Each structure stands twice: as C-alpha cells, then as structure tokens.
Amino acid sequence: MGKYLNVLLLAIPFSIYFRFSGNELAMFFAACLAIVPLAGIMGEATENLACHSGERVGGLLNATFGNATELLITIFALRSGLFDVVKASIAGSILGNILLVLGLSILLGGIKNGEQSFDRVHISNQTSLMFLAIIALIIPAVFFQGGTQHVALEEFSLAVASILLVLYFAGLFFAMNRSHSGICEVQEARWSRSRSLLVLGVSTVMIALESEILVGGIEPVTEALGWSQFFIGIILIPIIGNAAEHFSAITMAIKNKMDLSFEIAIGSSTQIAMLVTPVLVFLSFGMGNHLTMMFNYYEIAAVSLAVVIAQFISLDGESNWLEGALLVAAYVIMAIAFFLL
Amino acid sequence: MGKYLNVLLLAIPFSIYFRFSGNELAMFFAACLAIVPLAGIMGEATENLACHSGERVGGLLNATFGNATELLITIFALRSGLFDVVKASIAGSILGNILLVLGLSILLGGIKNGEQSFDRVHISNQTSLMFLAIIALIIPAVFFQGGTQHVALEEFSLAVASILLVLYFAGLFFAMNRSHSGICEVQEARWSRSRSLLVLGVSTVMIALESEILVGGIEPVTEALGWSQFFIGIILIPIIGNAAEHFSAITMAIKNKMDLSFEIAIGSSTQIAMLVTPVLVFLSFGMGNHLTMMFNYYEIAAVSLAVVIAQFISLDGESNWLEGALLVAAYVIMAIAFFLL
C-alpha cells in the first residue's frame, strides 16, 4: 500500500515550483500531498533504525519519532503565530486517531474478517492511560474556560506541560520494563543502519521544508476558499500528518491483528497528549510566543465525545464493522460541523 | 397485565366527547389514557404479523413499528409547530427507556429474583451501538449551542439525519445477518395474518386520532395547570407512548429474562435516535416547518447523564434491585427538576 503512495513524492517539485511562481493555493495542496509519503518513509526509517538499536533505544526512537511529522508542521505554525491552528491540530490528531483511524480499521477489518476480538484487559490498560493523559490535557481548558487571568493560565500551562512530560517518561520506563517492544516482529530491518539514518535525516529535512510551505499557504487558502483556520487545523493537517499511521493500522486490522491496530491508534493519541503538546508549550515559551493549553469549546467537546466513544467500543473486547461505521460516522459528522462553524 | 390496561380503552369515547364539549383539560387526559392500551394493541398486532412474515420482513416490521406511537404523536406536534414538544419528547423517550424502563425492570426483577445476571458481552455490544447513536444525535446541539447560524444548522441537521438513517439501515442489515430475531420465541402468533393486519390498521388510525386530540390539548393544559410544554414533552408524552414497552420489559425482568429486558429498553432508545428523529427532520422539511436537531441544554445534560449511568449499570453483567432503585431515583430527580424549571 505504501508503495503506491510514493507516487505522491512527485508533488514535492510541484510544491516548490508553485511556491516561487506565487500560486499559493496550488502550493498548499501540493505540500499536503507531498507530506503523506514523506511521513511514511520517515516512519519506515525509524522502524528500521529501531531494529538495529536494541530494544531500549529502539523503543525510545519509535516513541519519539512517532508523531514527528505533526510536530514539525505545528512548530512551523507556532513560529508563524498560528496558535489556533496548532491547538486545533493537537485536538484533531487525537480525534483522527480515535475516530477515523480506529473506525476505518474496525470497519474494513470487520468487513474482511467478520467479528474480531482483541485482548480486552491489555487494550483497556492502554486506553485507561490514554484517557488519563487526554483528560490531563483538557483540564486547563475546563478550569480556565472564559477566564481572563492570562498570567495564571500561562503558569498553569507550564506546570501541566511539565507534569505530562514527567508522566510520559514514566510511561516509557514502565513499558520498557514490562514488555518486549516487539518492534522488529512486525517488520524486519530491511535497511542497513547507515541507510536508515540517511533516510531518516533526508525525510526529516524534506518534511520540514514541506511543512514550512504548507504553513505558508494556510492564510491564502482561508482567504481564497473561505475555509477557517480551525477547519484546516482540526481536520486537514491531522489527516496529512497521520496518513502513514492510518495505513499501518488499517493494514493490521485487515490482517486480523486488531491488538496492533488499537495500539497504533491509542499509542499515537497518548503521545500527542503527553509528548507533542508539552514540547510545543515549552518551545513556544522559548520562542517568546506563549502557547497556552486553553483549547476552545469545540475542541474540548469533540475530544471528550471521542474518548467516551472509544471506551464504549473497547469495553467488550469485540469489534464488528457496524461499530467501525459508527465511529467513522461520528468523525464525519464532527468534520461537517467544523466545516460549517 | 396488558388485559387490565384494556379497560383504559373506555377513555376513547370520553376523549371524543370532551373534545366536542370543549372541556380541553379532560380531553387531554382522556387522550393520554386512551393511547396507552392502543399502543399495546398495536405492538401485539405488529408482533403477530411479524410471526407470519418470516424473519426478515418480521424483523423489519418490528423495527419500524416499534416506536410508531411516539412517531404519530410527534408528527401531530410537528404539524402544530410545537417544535419544543417534539424535541423534548425525543429526548424524553431516550431518558424514559434508559432510566425508567430499565430501572423499574432491574428494581422489580431484582426484588423478585435476587441478583440477576445478563450476557455482558452481548448487551455491551448493543449499548455501544446505542451510545454511538445517541452521541451522533446530540452532536449538532453540542456544536451549534448558542450559535446563530440558522442556515448552517439546518443544512447540518439534514446531513446528520441522512447519516443516522443510513446507519440505521446498516444496523438492521447487520442484525439480520447475524442473529435469529427470535420474535416468535417470546410470543407465539395468536392472531391470523388478516386479523393482525386489520388490528394494526385500526389501532394506527385510532392512535393517530387520539394523538391529534392530545396535541390539541397541550396548549390549554399549559395555560390551565401552569405546566411547561417542555415538561409535557419530556416526561408525559414519552411515558404514554412507551407504556406498552414498559410493561413488556418489566414482565421479562420479573420472569428473570434480563437480556430481553435490556434489549427492549436499549433497542427502543437506538430506534428513537436513528429512525424516529431523522424521519421527523425530513418530514418537517417536507412540511415547510424546519425542525433542526438543536436540543436544549437540559435535554443534552439529561441524555448524557442517562447514557453514562446506563453504562455503569451494564458494565458488570449483574444487576440488583439497588441499582434499579438508583436508576429510578435519577429519573425522578430529573423529572422534578423539569417540573420546577
């Protein structure tokens, strides 16, 4: 599946061409398309490198580069002061993983394999961590909603970001001591160590480049098409950034490996909440742009609903295509709402 | 139990008499009483017809006529432009099924049979569908709360109604392929096919007649007794419309068939969310009265709490009378709040 995506690499020269020719709309969409295969290549390089690095370092690598694409895009958005885009894409990434990635996996896996079962206790353990992480993430918005104490909110955001980061590393420590990470079981190392490093480096640079182009196109697109920055942040950017994970999770579901499918979607959500968000908060304070953890009402509502929905699905240890269809429907309904807002 | 209810058929002539004598208060309450046994008779006719029709058509019949009474009442309310009554009775029907029907079933079943158990995985599968359906139902209100974009809300309501309807038929297709509907196991066909059809036709006409009378009495009652339209919609109409289901579910619980009891309550809630509501939305646009899916804050809060409560109850696969008492208490507390609001 990944192979066919590589055709989209052709969008890279177009995005650069449109940038200099000043066609900002075409530039934006070319950059969107270009990031999809690049994120997939970066993921493959990380996995290969992880296989060469032994379990501990490999686990750490995977845990750190898992959402590198989203991190790069949001860092450029942060530098441009597009705070609403940054926060929307954090919320949208969680939404996308819980509703769209998991929903499509369950839907397509269920159509292929009928009723599918997964290890309820293990997944429930994972989801309870994810839920706590996401709840910790939205607490600032819940308590400071409508408030005007901006200084208190900034202090609070830094405190919460620190706590989340400590918990993230505690979680890594926990996972490393408990289980074999099993990275290489899924996919053998096909590339040598040096090739993996090279590919990782080049793809990171290319994603950074395309992210800058993409972010530069956000404002022109909002003006030309009438889309809101919020819609671009909460729907479009997460789909692009997570495309590679979408494909892996769906592929696993079709192969009837629902446990892996759940782990990809849930692990990615946890990482957004506990690693990407705190890093963005600290970076923003470093840059002098103060990003607070004040999500807006729509983000809070959508993420809360998604969390509740995901729990209902994972409770019984079984999934079927109808549950998948309902998850996807919830995502589509929310996406339409965000578009119309 | 049903037999004794048939005494209430005597309320039919009274409701007609009071209508022409102009006693609107008496007319309203006579119509309320009359609908209770009529809904029961219609349900019986549907079940008998379903037994004669083979599983597929029978399942479809049951799935379509299950909430016909509520649908008829709300259609007349819609025609009279009583939008608040329509929306309140959608929310109230879900509330009533989850808290009152299930609560009384668990309470009385538990007093009779001690601790009762049910198939946790099966019920959890059903409830997760119900929850997704209800959540999809309230998403419009969550996202457009306080908004003023009426056109966007209308478009959005139509989109959501379409998605819900598609999912409803997907759910029917899913259920038909998976399980024997088991309609005739619960109750044998006691009536011939033609008798069933005749009874179904007559009871439908009578319910339509009484619904019109009832809806005509809503405004006089609000003026004379000081009750709000909201209270009539969210408490009174759902109790009348669901009376027959109440009796079936409670009877099953007392016979220690908790699985059936849960299925009646949960199935009815799902149907309200995924079939009745979209049909009302489409009908309203057909009539030129535009019903949106914007529920008010109280409806959202009550339905959300009910959904969470129901999940807690169904999680452990066991029920006892104390859990039933707490469900009923939650309903009573909400009903008092709606009365005082």
Next chain:
Amino acid sequence: MGKYLNVLLLAIPFSIYFRFSGNELAMFFAACLAIVPLAGIMGEATENLACHSGERVGGLLNATFGNATELLITIFALRSGLFDVVKASIAGSILGNILLVLGLSILLGGIKNGEQSFDRVHISNQTSLMFLAIIALIIPAVFFQGGTQHVALEEFSLAVASILLVLYFAGLFFAMNRSHSGICEVQEARWSRSRSLLVLGVSTVMIALESEILVGGIEPVTEALGWSQFFIGIILIPIIGNAAEHFSAITMAIKNKMDLSFEIAIGSSTQIAMLVTPVLVFLSFGMGNHLTMMFNYYEIAAVSLAVVIAQFISLDGESNWLEGALLVAAYVIMAIAFFLL
C-alpha cells in the same frame, strides 16, 4: 503508621493557646494538624465498638461515623455561614477519595507489589453505586446552573436530599443482607466496649472543638495568605478530614489487599454523596441557613472528570503504579488550578 501520627496530638494545646493569644494563622494550622490524629483515633474507636456490637449495629456504626470528622468540620462551617467552604469540601472529599486516596494506594501498592489485581465485578458493582450517587448529587447543579429561581432550587435541594437519604438506607439494608461486613477481620477488637465508647466520646468532643477553631481561622487565613475559601474547602479540609482513611487505604494497598483499598475510597465517596450532603442540607434548613445543592462549575467539572477517571481505572480489574501516578497527577493538576483560580 498511625502511631507516628499521634505525635500530632501535641498540636491540640498549641491550637488552644494560639486561639487565646490571638495568633489566628498559627491557630488555623495547629487545628489542622490536631484533627489528623484525632480522626484516626475516632476511626479506631468506631471499629472497636463495631466489633463488640454484632454485624448489623457494627455495620451501621461504621457507616455512620466513617465521615464524622468531615461532618463536624462542615457543620461548624455551616453555622458560620461559609456555604462555599461547605460545598467545596463536599466536592473536595469526593475528589480526594477518588483521585488522591486511590491514586496513592495504586501508586505505592504498585511500586511495592508490581501489577495488582482486584475483583472486577465486585468493585464495578460498588463503583456503579458510587457513580449513581454522585450523579444524583450533581443533578441539581446541572439543571439549575445559572438559574435565578432560588425558591425552586431550595425545594429541589430538599427533595433530592430526601431521595439520597432514602437510597442510602436502602443501600445499607442491601449490604447488610448480602454480605458479612467483615469489619473485625481487618482488625481485631483491641479495646473493651466501655473503653471504645469513652474514646469515641472524647475524640468526638475534641474534633468538634478543633473544628470550631479551624473554621474560626478560615477567614483570617484567606486574608493573610491570599488563599481562596474555595481552595481551603476543596483541597485542605478534605485532606485533613480524610487523613485517617488515606493511611488505611494505602496500608491495605501496600499489603496487596487492593479490594479493601478500593472499598475504603469508594465507600467514603458514596457516603459523602448520600449521607453527609443530605444531612448538611437538612441541618442547614433547621438552622435557618438554607444550603442548596448548587455546586459551582469547577466542582461539577472536577467531580465529573474524577468519576470518569476512576471508572477507566477500575474497568480492567488490574492496576499498576503508572495508573496510580496518573490519578495523583490529575489531582495535583486540579489542585494547582484551584489554587490559581
């Protein structure tokens, strides 16, 4: 562990001394410290007395005196008209039990014993009762939020308090008929009946005395230190009042008796919702100060989040130190928010 706490009894003479010397800040903190061991002694006396009294009366004693310390503090706060402190300490007690007591138990128990398991079905049954109780508790606030109908709210608070109290006694009746309370299994009666009674009497009087001193210091502390009454009520008072339970629950967790640990935390939350709160409402109406059940937005949000979090933890029947750390982190984040608000 309890023994070392008894050193804090030395704070009693200091609190009295500071009271008469007019040093209100020192008086407040001395009273805080003094209450901690007194609550522990009262708990021990209750348990001893319960062992001498046979199961029924013993269970009743334990169920009634379990939160006596909080009740005494809040009664004095009520008498001084500090309604916000009373309501905050009700909410804070639930929060503290669910997040801090349970969190520390799971964290320390997990560090000592690795992954711990508990009886999922039994705990789930207990938690579902607790959740229903807490939800019933917050319904008034949900429905009358922002409302101005004060008379309706007072009537409603009395109705809800009555329903909660009836359910509390129904719950006691249920528990007595179902299980051996097992009070004396945990700890043998070490004191004679008369000694237990004497200690219970003396400790109650001393707690009342120190509660009065503590409540008298609340306003001076808010002025001198800039802390809000809300913070004192929701964080400080519950920690003091529940200190004894904290120690028992954590001790049980370290001894790998997670079921008992859960029961202490969950039982205490249920009791706050269904016994302490209604008693306070009735007492306030008796005193002519009308305490309503209108919790503020922050209390509702925090308690709702805590309930959801606790459910995620208790679902899978297993706990590990990371889950405990996340619960404690959620508490710390909320405490910081309450401090900054």
